[in-house]
Amino acid sequence: MPGAAIFAVFIFSLLAAGQSQEYFSRSLTQKKLGLKKEKLSHLHFYFHDIVSGRTPTAVRVAEAAVTNSSPTGFGAVVMMDDPLTVKPQLSSKQVGRAQGIYASAAMEELGFLMVLNFAFTEGKYNGSNLSVLGRNTVFSAVREMPVVGGSGVFRFARGYAEARTHWLNFTSGDAVVEYNVYVFHY
Numbered sequence: 001m002p003g004a005a006i007f008a009v010f011i012f013s014l015l016a017a018g019q020s021q022e023y024f025s026r027s028l029t030q031k032k033l034g035l036k037k038e039k040l041s042h043l044h045f046y047f048h049d050i051v052s053g054r055t056p057t058a059v060r061v062a063e064a065a066v067t068n069s070s071p072t073g074f075g076a077v078v079m080m081d082d083p084l085t086v087k088p089q090l091s092s093k094q095v096g097r098a099q100g101i102y103a104s105a106a107m108e109e110l111g112f113l114m115v116l117n118f119a120f121t122e123g124k125y126n127g128s129n130l131s132v133l134g135r136n137t138v139f140s141a142v143r144e145m146p147v148v149g150g151s152g153v154f155r156f157a158r159g160y161a162e163a164r165t166h167w168l169n170f171t172s173g174d175a176v177v178e179y180n181v182y183v184f185h186y
């Protein structure tokens with residue numbers, strides 16, 4: 001690179017650095033950020049929580065001294081990387097994974113604290129994520145959990161997820177849960 005060009009790059013980077021330090025915060029129009037009209041989407045999929053067998057997708061990572069004597073397994077913390085599919089069969093098309101933690105947070109009924117990200121891998125949602133933080137009383141017919149945010153096409157997401165147990169093996173603990181997610185995003 002000739003000297004003048006190097007100098008120009010140097011000056012430009014100084015200016016750029018100066019510019020980025022001009023403000024700590026500023027107001028912005030939605031248009032400037034490339035945001036168009038807010039829309040509402042409905043996603044429907046099945047969540048496979050496999051706790052048994054040789055390749056479980058949900059594993060207990062911590063527990064309390066009282067967990068094993070508690071009727072609700074109070075204090076158990078489970079880490080999951082559960083596949084999400086379009087149909088109830090695990091062999092059907094996978095659309096993403098549910099990655100996160102569920103922890104037994106209730107002493108008198110089975111109630112989980114759910115902290116998870118849906119990481120989508122299908123179509124226009126590929127690479128986008130939704131974050132859920134909620135309470136899941138797994139023996140209730142419908143459990144509603146807030147969608148607290150997202151990334152990619154789900155930036156600025158807010159909404160809720162409804163979970164319904166589709167299938168449960170009481171012996172192994174494996175479950176298939178139907179999810180309906182309603183989310184506002186741009």
Ligand SMILES: *[C@@H]1O[C@H](CO)[C@@H](O)[C@H](O)[C@H]1NC(C)=O
Nearest residue numbers: 120121122123124125126127
């Ligand atoms: C999703 O994106 C990844 C990385 O960009 C790519 O490798 C993959 O093929 C995509 N999957 C689908 C189903 O589009």
Ligand SMILES: *[C@@H]1O[C@H](CO)[C@@H](O)[C@H](O)[C@H]1NC(C)=O
Nearest residue numbers: 119120127128129151152153
């Ligand atoms: C969504 O999560 C994946 C990991 O699953 C991450 O690599 C990706 O950067 C996230 N997408 C966006 C748009 O932030």
Ligand SMILES: *[C@@H]1O[C@H](CO)[C@@H](O)[C@H](O)[C@H]1NC(C)=O
Nearest residue numbers: 052053169170171172173174
């Ligand atoms: C339920 O789990 C038990 C124990 O893993 C297994 O033997 C049984 O075949 C399962 N039942 C069904 C219907 O998959």
